[in-house]
Amino acid sequence: MDALKLFTDVFGAAFFFALGFVFLWWVAMPPLFIPWMRSDREAWERWGSWSTLLLAGVVAMYYGVRYFIQLPSWLSGDLLLVGGLGGVTFLLVRAASSERWERALRRFRGDRLGLAALSVVCLYIFVGALETFRLPMGEFGAEKSLLDLIVQKIPNERSYSAPLASKLLNDTSAEPTPLNSNFHLLGTEQLGKDVFVETLKGCRTALILGGLTSAIYIPLGALMGLLGGYFRKWVDDLVQYLYSVLASVPEILLLVSIMFVQGQNRNLLGMSIALGVTGWVGLCRLVRGETMRQSERTYVTAARSIGQSHWQIMMRHLLPNVMHLVLINFVLGFSSIVLTEAVLSYLGVGCPVGTASWGLMIDSGRSELSRDPVVWWNLTAAAVALFGLVLALNLLGDSLRRAFDPKRS
Amino acid sequence: MPLLDIRQLAIHFHTESGVVEAVKGINLTLEKGETLAIVGESGSGKSVTGMALTRLLPEPPTKYASGEIIFDGKDVLKMRADDLRKLRGGRIAYVFQEPSTSLNPVFTIRNQIAEAIRLHRPEVKNLDAEIVKHLELVGIKDAAARLHSYPHQLSGGMQQRVMIAMALSCQPDLLVADEPTTALDVTIQAQIMDQFRELRRTLDMAIILITHNFGIIDGFADKVAVMFRGRIVEHGSTREVLTNPQHPYTKALIQCIPRLGAHQKRLITIDHAALDALERK
Numbered sequence: 001m002d003a004l005k006l007f008t009d010v011f012g013a014a015f016f017f018a019l020g021f022v023f024l025w026w027v028a029m030p031p032l033f034i035p036w037m038r039s040d041r042e043a044w045e046r047w048g049s050w051s052t053l054l055l056a057g058v059v060a061m062y063y064g065v066r067y068f069i070q071l072p073s074w075l076s077g078d079l080l081l082v083g084g085l086g087g088v089t090f091l092l093v094r095a096a097s098s099e100r101w102e103r104a105l106r107r108f109r110g111d112r113l114g115l116a117a118l119s120v121v122c123l124y125i126f127v128g129a130l131e132t133f134r135l136p137m138g139e140f141g142a143e144k145s146l147l148d149l150i151v152q153k154i155p156n157e158r159s160y161s162a163p164l165a166s167k168l169l170n171d172t173s174a175e176p177t178p179l180n181s182n183f184h185l186l187g188t189e190q191l192g193k194d195v196f197v198e199t200l201k202g203c204r205t206a207l208i209l210g211g212l213t214s215a216i217y218i219p220l221g222a223l224m225g226l227l228g229g230y231f232r233k234w235v236d237d238l239v240q241y242l243y244s245v246l247a248s249v250p251e252i253l254l255l256v257s258i259m260f261v262q263g264q265n266r267n268l269l270g271m272s273i274a275l276g277v278t279g280w281v282g283l284c285r286l287v288r289g290e291t292m293r294q295s296e297r298t299y300v301t302a303a304r305s306i307g308q309s310h311w312q313i314m315m316r317h318l319l320p321n322v323m324h325l326v327l328i329n330f331v332l333g334f335s336s337i338v339l340t341e342a343v344l345s346y347l348g349v350g351c352p353v354g355t356a357s358w359g360l361m362i363d364s365g366r367s368e369l370s371r372d373p374v375v376w377w378n379l380t381a382a383a384v385a386l387f388g389l390v391l392a393l394n395l396l397g398d399s400l401r402r403a404f405d406p407k408r409s
Numbered sequence: 410m411p412l413l414d415i416r417q418l419a420i421h422f423h424t425e426s427g428v429v430e431a432v433k434g435i436n437l438t439l440e441k442g443e444t445l446a447i448v449g450e451s452g453s454g455k456s457v458t459g460m461a462l463t464r465l466l467p468e469p470p471t472k473y474a475s476g477e478i479i480f481d482g483k484d485v486l487k488m489r490a491d492d493l494r495k496l497r498g499g500r501i502a503y504v505f506q507e508p509s510t511s512l513n514p515v516f517t518i519r520n521q522i523a524e525a526i527r528l529h530r531p532e533v534k535n536l537d538a539e540i541v542k543h544l545e546l547v548g549i550k551d552a553a554a555r556l557h558s559y560p561h562q563l564s565g566g567m568q569q570r571v572m573i574a575m576a577l578s579c580q581p582d583l584l585v586a587d588e589p590t591t592a593l594d595v596t597i598q599a600q601i602m603d604q605f606r607e608l609r610r611t612l613d614m615a616i617i618l619i620t621h622n623f624g625i626i627d628g629f630a631d632k633v634a635v636m637f638r639g640r641i642v643e644h645g646s647t648r649e650v651l652t653n654p655q656h657p658y659t660k661a662l663i664q665c666i667p668r669l670g671a672h673q674k675r676l677i678t679i680d681h682a683a684l685d686a687l688e689r690k
Contacts, residue, residue, distance in 0.1 A: 233469075298510040302572070305465055305505075306498030306525045306579065316524070320515045404515075 104403040114399025120392035124203050131204040131356075147200060155180035157192035163377050187377040190364070199381045201356035206389065208268050209275070209341055209357075210334045216276025217333075221283030222326055226314045228284070229291025239288065243281045252343065254278050259349035267352060271344065275337055283329045290322045324401055331397040335390040358382040410482060412582060412615055413439040413462070418476035420457055423469055431457045433639040434476065439615055439632075441582070446618045446626040446647065448662065449636035450679070455619045458636070459585045462617075463497045464488075481582070499529040502576035506588040508568035512560035518544075519556040522575045529579040543574040546611075548604050566597035570604065577608070583615045590625065598625070605629065624666045627651060635659045637684075658684055 108114055130147040144152075157179055160169035163186050167176035186195040228239035246254070258274035294300070295318065303313045342359030344350035351357050365379025420432040432454040439445050449455045460466045462478060464485060478485040480501065488496065505511045513521060522540045526533050533539050537556065544552035547570040560568055569589060576584055586605065590598040602625050609616060609629070618630060626633060626647060633650045635643040635658065642656040654660045661679045 298505050298507050299513045301465060302503065302505060302511045302575075303513070304497065305463065305503040306575065307494040307496070307528055308524070309494060317513050321513070 104400075108399060108403040111399045111403065113395055114403070117392045117395035117399060120388065121396055124389050124392070125207060127200050128204040128207040131201050132208075145201075147197075151194070151197050151200075154184075154194050154197060156194070157181075157184070157188045159188070159190060159192050160375055161188045161192075163187040163195075169373065169375070186381045189361075189378050190368075195361075195377055195381050198356045198361065199358070199385050202358040202361065202382060202385065203389075205268065205341070205351060205355055205357040205359075206338050206386065209272055210337045212269065212272035213275040213279065213337050214330050214333065216272060217280040218283065218326060218330060220276065221280030221329075222287050222319070222322070224280065225284040225287025225289075226291050226318055226322070229288040230295050230310070230314055230318060232292075236288075239284065243284050246278065247281050251278055255340070255344060256347060256349055259344060268355075271341065271350065275340060279333065279337070283326065283333075286325045286329065287322050290325055291318055294318055294321045323404070327397050327401055331390075331393050334393055335386060338386055358386050362386075411438040412441045412443075412481060413437070414479040415458075416477050416479070418458070418461065418478060419474040420454070420461055420466075421472045421474045423472055430474075430639055432461070435636075435639075435641045437634060437641070437644070439583070439617065442613050442615055443632065444609055444616045444618070444630045446620060446630035446633045447636055448620055448623055448626065448633060450621055450662075452638075453636040454639040455621075455636045456587050459503075459587050459617060459619050461485075462583075462585060463501050463503075464493060465497070465503075495529075498525055498576075498579045498581065500581055501583045501585060502579055502581035504569070504572050504576050504584065504586045504589045506591050508565055508572055508592060509560070511572050512568055514560055517557050517559055518563070518571050522571070522578050525575050526578050539578065540574075543578045544571070546577060546608070547571075547574045548600075548607075549574070564597075565593050566600060569593060569597075569601055573601075573604070573608075577612070581614065583617065585617045585619070587619045588621070589618075591620075591622075602629065622666075623651070623662050635662065 127147070130150065131145045133146050158168060161167065161179060161184060162169060163184065165187065166179060166183065168179070181194075184194050184196065186199065189195055189198065224239050224243070228236040255274050255278055258278070259271065262270045262274075300313060300317060303317050308316070338359055339362075340359075341350055341357060342363045345357065345360045346363045351360065359382075361378050361382035365375075365382070368375035368378055415435060415437040417434045417436060418432055419430070419434045422429040422431055435454075435458065437445070437458075447455045447458065457466065461473070462480070462485065464473075473486050476486075480496070483492075485493070485496065512518065519537070519540055522543065523536050526536060526539055537553075540556065541552045544555065549555055549567065549570050555563075555567075560571075563571065573586075573589070589605070590601050593601060605616070605618070606629055608614070618626065620626065630647045632645065633643075633647045634641050635650070635656065637656075637658045643650060643654065643659045650659060651663065654663055658679070661684075665679065
């Protein structure tokens with residue numbers, strides 16, 4: 001059984017890394033390199049659909065196997081990550097096949113700042129992926145992430161130590177006890193864990209939480225806004241009623257109660273759902289207003305006059321025209337999601353105990369700042385990591401918006 | 410059997426401040442390949458009539474109070490939603506007044522015309538060739554190079570040509586042009602009207618031209634219907650109506666056409682008070 005588990009895990013991890021790259025480069029991209037496919041757009045689109053189905057099938061098989069040999073925690077992080085990867089790939093493939101996206105891609109390739117931002121985001125994703133894949137290689141078969149394996153040479157201390165210090169923070173004796181390690185790049189925290197490693201581990205939490213929450217609230221908010229803004233009348237009344245109710249309840253109260261309902265079973269997925277179903281109001285309002293404005297324009301009547309259905313008009317005509325709001329909302333919302341996680345964790349209903357998260361680090365930093373001598377590295381590391389991610393996402397969002405803007409040729 | 414037969418059509422808008430009777434029981438017929446101009450001022454109900462042909466007006470507030478619109482033997486007002494969608498574009502296509510907002514700003518023109526063709530003529534294999542064919546039909550030179558332009562890269566006249574190409578690409582039986590030249594400047598207006606004349610000669614397609622300008626219909630429309638305050642006050646062959654108008658409103662409208670060389674101090678306007686009195690009689 002252990003051998004089997006090891007096999008599925010190693011196989012799974014290797015397979016998905018490989019698949020991710022293969023997918024991005026060989027499924028989304030070949031039409032860019034194979035001339036006959038580039039000229040035949042229909043073939044390109046078929047290629048995208050089939051390969052996405054193939055990926056879905058392989059994922060289903062992998063999880064089928066894992067489920068039937070009854071591994072604990074089969075709904076673990078990698079499902080989320082692979083799901084996200086699959087989703088992004090699907091979008092990319094569909095995307096690269098349309099003329100509009102191909103043009104944007106070409107334009108994006110010339111945008112150095114955008115490419116730099118993209119590589120920073122990819123770096124974060126890479127670190128998050130390292131933390132996600134777990135192998136049963138610890139003591140007594142405990143699972144260890146790839147990141148754990150990489151940093152296992154870095155020992156824990158007994159408590160706080162400053163960045164690059166050679167002794168514990170409170171060790172004021174004439175001959176201080178040497179640390180277990182020569183130095184810690186960003187010091188250690190209260191329990192003696194290396195802050196740099198913790199920060200890296202926090203990537204996964206932030207990305208999964210931010211990505212998954214966005215994956216829930218953006219379609220929800222955009223769809224509700226589109227429905228309300230396009231159909232008006234009772235549909236709009238219903239949408240308005242829903243979001244007014246949600247908006248009138250203090251958000252944190254709602255969040256806490258949703259988290260409480262999940263009790264001890266709560267995980268990142270549950271938290272994303274809680275953040276997602278409470279967070280769509282702002283986006284919905286924006287999209288609804290812009291949809292109302294756009295649907296007054298003649299092109300919507302023109303689309304109806306050539307016989308397009310309501311759904312086609314909403315998805316193919318209105319959505320692209322309100323997409324800039326969605327993009328901006330996603331980027332701005334990302335950091336607030338990570339910070340809300342900190343609040344929830346502080347109230348004791350956030351991440352499961354033992355999860356490394358920037359939110360928790362920032363939160364514990366509050367009390368650490370009032371110590372003497374002050375412990376600043378914990379807070380700073382998490383804040384800088386978060387800042388870097390949000391800045392990169394911001395720049396990326398900006399570049400994408402520019403690349404998709406038809407007015408810039 | 411006429412292609413289009415409108416009988417006693419009345420259209421009401423139910424607004425918060427009461428019921429507005431936009432169209433008050435009109436009758437119109439149109440044969441295959443025939444050209445009809447509906448002339449009238451703003452608010453006379455001419456655009457509403459045009460939009461009603463495929464029920465494009467939002468319901469509510471719009472209510473089709475009475476009458477029927479028989480297109481090719483079927484009553485449009487009793488059609489189910491998916492039959493209506495096949496009718497729109499596939500059999501009756503529109504060209505609207507404002508070319509700059511009629512095209513979706515985020516899509517290339519190829520994309521938008523392709524969408525129309527895919528919807529109504531799924532059997533077309535070579536989309537690009539078909540699109541180029543229709544763009545050339547409406548007088549766009551170098552159409553292949555224009556395929557991947559966005560609407561904002563085209564001039565108003567070009568945009569309107571693209572709209573016409575889009576309407577034609579589904580090969581409709583009836584083209585409704587709702588003030589297609591109003592938003593364009595005069596020279597472009599003339600070009601677009603020439604284009605319509607050309608199309609009328611080459612394609613076997615009925616056209617309804619909705620306009621407020623009597624000046625542009627001469628030599629284009631077979632028949633003309635003059636609409637005034639929701640009613641058709643005069644209906645007949647274009648020549649007849651232009652040379653021998655019966656209704657005072659029609660006379661007034663024809664007088665309003667400014668003529669080069671006619672030494673008028675002021676432009677002639679329509680005396681609504683007199684028409685009010687006439688209506689009360």
